[in-house]
Amino acid sequence: MGQSISSGDYSWNRLLKWAAGFLLCACLVLLAPLPAWAATQIRLFDLTYQDCPAEIGAGAVTPGGTTLRANCYLIIGQAENKSGRTVVDADVFGRIYDANGNPVMQNRTRLGAIEEVPPGISEFQIRVSVPYDQPTPLILEQFKASGFTTKVR
Template structure:
């Protein structure tokens, strides 16, 4: 009986040790501060198009959103999702029911420039209002 108890304790310890060794590091979500947010019209070679699904489509305007991302850690941040709100000149939402509006593949430590493209129905008047921008990414690359 005593030998069996010792064997169970030994095997439990071995399994616990193996699970600690083989457990991957946790991938932490890191907040990225965004500032100096602005936009500009896309160059003609990438800006033409339409928005729609199926047979119906609407004329569209293309814009590049620019800004500065600040990574306060000493490590790269990967796959940072950008969240924010974009309104037209009439305070109508440009991207209804969407707050995730872009992404940054890699954010190095410190400050760096970022840019992403948005497509807006052409009937929404400028100037656009860019509000409540923030980003969050991962301390390691997320594998898909």
């Protein structure tokens, strides 16, 4: 008629169910996608520029290996880091045009880097060299930065 389950069988079934549940959970954890190491976006605003001080003003533009005279400028502005963590080695991207609307750095939008951007709003500056014959005032457009909260090797 009916089969009775001994206490030994009951414990064994319970152990098997527990082990199966544990293995299922472990597999789900191991197969879950790892978090992405996404770059932190930094808003750059209130941009201006000024001539470099004499001690850092020596610079050259060297297309094709030929050294040309250049003007050195510091681009100065505000950086807004909303991440709540310090960002290091943030790459700065933007477009610089001369007074006639001609690009100062043809086919190049990465202009430099900010070593450290603390959470909140902070000041930044980067140095750029502009060919000597490009007329001023310079026009600064589409500036932004991005970096990581840890050093990238």
